Amino acid sequence: MLVSARSFAEYRAMFALTDRDLEQRILDCPAGAAGFVAEAGRRGIDAVAVDREYATHREELGLLVERETLFKRGQLMREAPDFVWSWYGDPGGLIRERIAGARLFRADIAARPERYLAGALPELPFAEGSFDLVLSSHLLFSYGNRLGEDFHRAALLELARVARREVRIFPVMVYDTGERYEGLDRLLEELAGVGIGSRVERVAYEFQPGGDEMLVLSCAGYRAPASAAPRAAASDPVRWRHREGVPGRTV
Numbered sequence: 001m002l003v004s005a006r007s008f009a010e011y012r013a014m015f016a017l018t019d020r021d022l023e024q025r026i027l028d029c030p031a032g033a034a035g036f037v038a039e040a041g042r043r044g045i046d047a048v049a050v051d052r053e054y055a056t057h058r059e060e061l062g063l064l065v066e067r068e069t070l071f072k073r074g075q076l077m078r079e080a081p082d083f084v085w086s087w088y089g090d091p092g093g094l095i096r097e098r099i100a101g102a103r104l105f106r107a108d109i110a111a112r113p114e115r116y117l118a119g120a121l122p123e124l125p126f127a128e129g130s131f132d133l134v135l136s137s138h139l140l141f142s143y144g145n146r147l148g149e150d151f152h153r154a155a156l157l158e159l160a161r162v163a164r165r166e167v168r169i170f171p172v173m174v175y176d177t178g179e180r181y182e183g184l185d186r187l188l189e190e191l192a193g194v195g196i197g198s199r200v201e202r203v204a205y206e207f208q209p210g211g212d213e214m215l216v217l218s219c220a221g222y223r224a225p226a227s228a229a230p231r232a233a234a235s236d237p238v239r240w241r242h243r244e245g246v247p248g249r250t251v
């Protein structure tokens with residue numbers, strides 16, 4: 001699995017974040033080496049990052065992701081016609097955005113380590129309703145070819161458990177197929193059954209063609225069962241392609 005470093009600006013666009021949204025307490029899960037929490041901190045926004053990689057690659061993650069981003073520049077150039085460039089302009093714009101995100105992350109995780117917590121879906125180290133808004137980019141649905149429907153169900157319920165108001169997930173498309181996650185409607189129906197409302201919204205950000213939709217879960221009416229059984233996390237170790245010299249997923 002890839003660790004990436006999207007920027008605050010990318011998050012704002014992917015999740016259609018308004019100034020009002022940014023006044024809330026926010027969780028970024030999984031945050032990877034994204035610059036969102038770092039830039040949020042600079043702006044006085046109360047945001048926390050969680051990712052399973054903080055348990056193992058904490059100190060070096062920012063640098064590894066920066067090198068990985070540079071490594072994939074050639075591949076991105078070759079694959080450029082397959083993507084939509086209205087947001088980034090060109091591959092150079094994407095690389096610049098990601099490098100800036102990784103650098104901000106690197107400085108912030110050193111300066112404010114308490115904002116970056118190791119944790120793995122589907123069990124997060126937070127009490128119920130700890131955040132107003134939970135943002136989740138490029139794990140659920142995106143890796144839908146590797147992470148099964150049971151994992152998705154458990155992860156969605158867990159994100160909803162720690163959110164007081166809303167969970168926003170981007171994208172709802174599987175990266176490898178370019179299609180909407182096949183089990184989405186089934187999952188949303190199940191969530192509705194436990195009091196979690198949902199809607200799919202189009203946003204002003206598209207990179208993978210057709211990938212311009214986020215899922216919004218309304219969690220105010222949801223109370224997680226106190227007796228939720230312990231759930232096992234999916235295991236899919238990170239591969240650093242710049243170390244192996246092999247190509248892989250572009251974004």
Ligand SMILES: C[S@@+](CC[C@H](N)C(=O)[O-])C[C@H]1O[C@@H](n2cnc3c(N)ncnc32)[C@H](O)[C@@H]1O
Nearest residue numbers: 003004005006030031032034052053120121137
């Ligand atoms: C493609 S990155 C996305 C990072 C960030 N949201 C962004 O858009 O730049 C996917 C992240 O999911 C993390 N991850 C994978 N499985 C996880 C799990 N079960 N729980 C928490 N994080 C996980 C990986 O470590 C990786 O950082």
